[in-house]
Amino acid sequence: MENVVELKNVTKKFKDFSVKPIDLQVKQGFITGFIGENGAGKSTTIKMMMNLLRPDAGEIKVFGLDYRTHEKAIKQRIGFVYDGNVFFEGLNLKDIKRIVAPAYQRWDDALFYQYVEKFQLPLNKAMKTFSKGMQMKASLAVALSHHAELIIMDEPTAGLDPIFRRELLGLLQELMIDGDRTIFFSTHITTDLDRIADYIAFMQGGNLVFNQSVHDVAENYALVKGGLDLLDRDTEQAFVHVQRASTGFEALTDNIQAVKDIFGDTVLMERASLEDIMYYSKGGVSHV
């Protein structure tokens, strides 16, 4: 399996925040969801993937190429969608197309107008009059019209109404029918991912906690419930984080087998949702 994006030992330090050395691979032909709370380092990582930020150390390769020598070749093959509107807000979509299209060798005008029609976007209205959802659709139309192999999106679903969010996710799935395409997108709405993601990368406090297939996440993580009397310093080792209540405890484990060995049938195990994983990982001191 080929990696479209490869981060090796990448670090980035800011005054009050830093991305610890991370290794991240984005697999070709799949949708990878990038989750983590606000400020976990998702946008920083995406900016480094786009070469908007340079890492302090480490290596970033996209399509196996280095930005230092192949910046243009890499960006020819990427479609990008950002959280806010990055297009000139006073311009209409037609003019934006006039500015963006000549930059791409494989720009497809017919395809662009197909998306414009599909999304019902006005061509002659200024971008600033667009609603948040329409701006997102416009960004998407631009991002999808040059046959990009890799689509990178930073919080594309943020601020969208549930109906359009579903439409968007459906559209992303449609795009994947063309087997070589890869989508990497960050979100903090984890239910988006339950529907479409193949892989989940989870960042927290500048660390990459995991990057696994949805299947592996479901196999490795579980919510465990049981009586307080079962807990002691040794048995707690099996959990990422434990939350105690008077009625019993609820805990997240990343090692289901260990929990089975220790507790047997005395505890109740449930499938952990991504939200559970994010929530409990935040509260706990993770011991790996």
Place this chain on the structure above:
Amino acid sequence: MFNLIRRDVILQKRQLIIFIPFILFFIIMGVPPVLTFLVSSIFIPFNTYAYDEKAETNILLNSLPYTRAEIIASRYLGAIVYMILSIGVTSLALFAFNQSFTIADVAIGSGLFLLFAGLTFPLFQIFKPGYITTVILISFVILTLIARPMISFIAEHLTAITDFIANASILALYTGAALAILTVYVISWGITTIIYQRKAF
């Protein structure tokens, strides 16, 4: 790269409608042709910067398949292209209004523009967005105001320089000035590129 230069026209379509009356106003007011050439040259390139100081614009440009060196090159080359076009339009306007001007006016106007651009373009990368347009506008006004007293000061007190200039031939003088301005412009280009390449968006 050509696309990046062409982008300015698309972006400034509306402002260009102001451009013509703006020049006409200068001409009708009887402003010296040198100043008219200078101001008309400044119009488009500096308007571009007003757009480009926004973070979003830089995110967009840097996400498109352009290198940072190309983005800066398009500004410096674009400034020259638009200067030539503006001077052409201004010359036509002057011609239409039957006002005389000389090649020297064109040369001095464009020389001053390139000097001004060379000195201010790097500032756009240093100062925080939002302030820079104000800084440039004020510095332009101040420069225009103090230019004349400064020249008369130099003429009176630094006779060595004026003697040298008076003794040099016109051709040598123009060539020297052109070379000096060109050097400033190229150095400025280099500095801006280095600053821009280190920026984070």
